[in-house]
Amino acid sequence: MKIANRMENLSPSVTMAITALARELKAQGKDILSFSAGEPDFDTPVIVKEAAIKAINEGQTKYTAVEGIIATKQAIINKLKKDHGLEYKLDGIVISNGAKHSLFNLFQVLVEDGDEVIIPAPYWVTYPEQVKYSGGVPVFIETNDSTEFKITPEQLKAAITPKTKILLLNTPSNPTGSVYSREELLALGEVLKGTDIIVFSDEMYEKIMYNGKKFTAAAQVSEDMYKRTVTINGLSKAVAMTGWRFGYIATCDAALAKALTKLQGQVTSNINTMTQYAAIPALEGDADETIEMMRVEFEKRKNYAVAAFNDIKGLSSIDPDGAFYLFINIQEVTNDSMKFCAELLEQKGVALVPGLAFGTEGYVRFSFATDLATIQEGIKRIKEFVENK
Template sequence: MKIAQRMENLSPSVTMAITALGRELKAQGRDILSFSAGEPDFDTPDVVKNAAIKAIKDGFTKYTAVEGITETKQAIIKKLKKDHGLNYEPAHIVISNGAKHSLFNLCQVLIEEADEVIIPAPYWVTYPEQVKFSGGVPVFIETDDSSDFKITAKQLKEAITPKTKAMILNTPSNPSGAVYSREELEEIAEVLKGTDILVWSDEMYEKIMYDGKEFTAAASISEDMYQRTITINGLSKAVAMTGWRFGYIATPKVEIVKAMTKLQGQVTSNINSITQHAAIPALQGDADADIEMMRKEFEKRRNIAVESFNAIKGLSCVSPQGAFYLFVNIKEISSDSMKFAADLLEEKGVAVVPGLAFGMEGYFRFSFATDLVSIQEGIKRIKDFIEK
């Protein structure tokens, strides 16, 4: 038996692999502290759980419309209007099995052989893999600490070619926590004017912002950006609903929605009917107090972790404005982030994700979406590892 050739071009998720290895070592009795997975340590808010229980008791356990039930789509529409002043209709929304599934569907229906997709680096590990799997070509724009890991309008302009089909924006960013300001997004929008380039704006971490900063949705910049932007979002991170698998896209381009619905209808059909009902209170603001409680705790952890890492000789990290990751610079210590991460796990039982997985050597990603005691112990072990 021969596995299909297209699978040869698809790399496994390094974050998932390291998370799995950490769990395996822990099961073997090793003392493992894992900072590899982007998963809040908080439980899903009760208001969401209760909505799910009610849905089960009320018998909402059957197939639904492929692209999602009307009630949940209306909740998404109201949320986007309330938070960002954006106007959408039910025909503009597709609900999928997490934002990763939304992105996969998007790639499959839009990317053809040799189409180029601009991806700022560091990037979420899944972006280039899904583009390549769809026959497209990832075009990377490099950033670093000095730019807070954000691209400039000038860099974007230089990366555009006649083959450019789309660009991916991830704000706040996984893995760097970088957040694009309204002014920065306006400059990007100016470069894109007059082109047919689509903006795929992954806004999964929009509710996890720090230092009093306000989040700006890409589609809210201008009418031109609204028309070209496909917003990708979900509830996994901000509402601690990773296992529920709820993601969605919003775009005024109905033809994209129809194509994604057609594809999803032949692959997964609707997402879990219970999850769709459970998502409604989270989307309409009933879990906002829980979200704010988690955000405040993440900010507290961030402050302690950033200060602790920057106190270690040879390490440095930019304080992220959003999400719950630190992208730690190890260039003074090692030029091989894969070996650094492997040795750290073996010698100190600390799991982090090498920067190479995100397209940038000389860094590692450290998730602070776990308890403060573990964070402090993990950083202590990293300090010991470097000093010895």
């Protein structure tokens, strides 16, 4: 049967493909160390699992409102107020099947054919694919490690055209771990004043911060940014709930939330009911002690990996302020990140993600969301590989 033409412009996720390949090779008995997946190696906190079990035992297994139950939406509102001083109403919250689903809904609801979406590069692989699928045009702003992969107000101003509809920010960033400060967000907001440009702020990694830095939400830096920003977040990374599929948006535009709910009602309806109940203690802070334990462990791994990679001749990495990735500069070795990763996997059994997948050649992404012993062995193999080249 003939597949719809729109699928021709949609590329498969490189990160998912490499992770699947690594699993397949491991299942064949090969000695594979994978640093490709953005998934914490920790278990979901006990209090979260217990909340899900309690919901099941109490019969909370039926359909809910498409946009989520009131108790969970209120927990999101309380969390945003407590963490960032932001005020939202129930009609501005929509819960979806992970932040990826939230983003897809947003692009489908807001983007018309030809609308431009500004995306700083490197970027999460899904962003441009969803924009293109929705009929939009991704407009990339190139960055590198000399600016910690963050765009400047001057770059933003130069990228804006009459067709610009959305600026997509990801802080902390996947794949670089870079974090925009309050001052940097304010400066970007100044460029947007007087425009109708919407800001999508993907803040999935907000709880995973390092080097004593504090996270600032895009919507909290000014009244203007609050009004134009749609916050996208979830519990997959910080609370180790990747498989639970819990994402949400927060907006002060009730009409936008209503449109998102209408679309979701015709596609998935509500996310699974048990996850909504499990999310409440995570949002209300009951799992904060476990979240902090994970963050501390991530930071130990990060510190080791940054020092170890910077000790390898030909490789270098910035010290990221958030998330659990290093975006490693391999340009002294090669500019072909696909070939680098393919040969590394074949020769040393180490899986990384090529920078090309994130729109920036000459780099590779290394996830340190695994135990320290595995990280040490993986970097040892990478060092041997680079030295041989």
